Amino acid sequence: MVNKPPAPEQSKEQGPSQDADQEPLLQIRAVTKKFGDFTAVNDVNLDIHKGELFCLLGGSGCGKTTLLRMLAGFEAPSSGKIIIDGKDMSDVPPYQRPTNMMFQNYALFPHMSVEKNISFGLQQDGFSKSEISDRIDDILRLVELQDYKKRRPQQLSGGQRQRVALARALVKEPKLLLLDEPLGALDKKLREQTQFELMNIQDKVGVTFVVVTHDQEEAMTLSTRIAVMDQGKFVQIGTPTEIYEFPENRFIADFIGSANIFEGKVIETSANHLRIKTEIGHFDVEHNIEVSKGSHVYIGLRPEKIHLSKQAPEKKTENQILGVIDDIGYLGNTSRYKVRLENGRIIDVTAPNQVRPKNRTHHITWEDNVYIHWDASSSMLLNK
């Protein structure tokens, strides 16, 4: 069948994650967590290096939050080890770990001012009064809340609370900052803005971040690496590009972004091309994987990698089919087309609206006959 593809080239540029000689800051070794009969986290292994912004991505109930809580020390693994900065954390209670957490609901102390919330952690470490106030000033400047020192949490907006929570977790300069859905409670515009702020802050302070999120866009924007989780296991770990462009299996291809997936049979192999027979025809797939003739495979095709035209494409390509526009979703910047093929199969195609439509009507509309075609290198060969 299909063997695992070798790590793609581009990841050399990803900086912090690739300092392979150094001991990883966080080592998760065969960690399992069971609640009664339910296995929340199932035999998970992971290394995270210093300076990474690592995302645990998955749907609800996939075990990502449980894993994060085990890193913070709120849950003890049923088996396995968590090693932070070379130290086994098995017997270390949360209040002695070199980690700090930003909670999903922020968990700000309602009876304390912003200043008191932030100084709470510093007081536990026995800093002098002047040092505490210096540090508070620095961190509030970083999150741009200098003027809100005396406010209570309930007097702040959602975005401000989020930044207080971040400041409170960061001010202790933890080795590992754990963020549980850090942007989940913000509205869309603010979330996009805050994503970049969060990246800037991480860049400035150089703390290693582990972020839990269910939002794939958030994970793609923020992280240096992503681990996609499902049913307590990692399905794939890689850079955003690896995860999106080189998904290992159908689950990933479908979970991250969207994909048209076909089942097929390899009928011809050559040096770097496969010819695959599917329900909608024969197609060329460029590959760098050993696949034997006659084996069963899946191919995935991202909607935005498919070209759509009313005329037959000039360059003769093998991967070309005729279809009818069944439905259009107009999103402004792009449009989503549902193209119905002869055998009834619907193909999703996304195209940018680069030209302003003349007479306020679009060039391609319902019931138009269209050609869809794509490069042999655009199709993704998938496992399972």
Place this chain on the structure above:
Amino acid sequence: MTDIGVFKIIPLRIRLAWTRFAGSIQSSWKTLVIWTPFFWLLIFFLAPFFIVAKISLAELVIASPPFSNMVQWVDGSVVTIRLVFDNFIYIFEDPLYARTYVNSLKIASISTVFCLLVGYPIAYGIIRSGPVAKPLLLFAIILPFWTSFLLRVYAWMGLLADQGTINSLLISLGLIETPIQMLYTEFAVYVGIVYTYLPFMILPLYANMEKLDSTLNEAAADLGSGPINTFFKITLPLTAPGIIAGSLLVFIPATGEYVIPDLLGGGNVQMIGRLLYNEFARNVDWPVASAVAIVLLLLLVLPMAVYQHYQAKSSEDT
């Protein structure tokens, strides 16, 4: 014919009038709902209070009822209002009353502290218990109310008496030779009050702790705070409203408690409730009894009013 059909036969004007009538009923319902608590307080609190206040300003006379009229007609045309402050002066001059007030407040305060010390961990334990145990435990807290209060006090008499259960047990175990006197001491009164009023401490504390966000404890731990520090810096301040509510619910009735000091304390423990009963029933001195009640009320209400005032002020500030 359908109902709608019938309705259509009725002329429009009558239908409109009906709508208006229904609307006015609705708005008068609203008024009623808003005013109900005021009516209640007027009839069952304010009116009795003024009656007692009136009696406290009267003179003892041999009559039925045994006090003088406040409003009197003189010569058939002059109305005189007589306010007699003798009762209050008497209360302040006789040290027995001052001593009894202080003793009542002392016993109520100490009982409140014990209720808090016992009730707080119980409430916290109930909050932390599982989904099956929680309603059972709450039920168990309320369960004593299902038996008569008097019966429970008599049960304590049986437990604490010289020949009672506890003394017999200790003697049969050889720990003591002669019984320890527990009944008819202040100790017995404390036991009775703490036992009786404990649910009034636990329930408001429970209601308050129920709302407590447990992630705050995790956040404190995450920031390096050990369990004890977290309790004093986070849990305790956030449960303060429950502590205050529970303490008031214990302290106020405990101050005026009559049955417990009478049955468990005998003549040895003077509390204001017994004194009041003596004035009222034995001496049949209604005016002095009323004055005792009014002073007690002021003693309890004034500090609370001051507290409320500052509470409102400080919540305005933040």
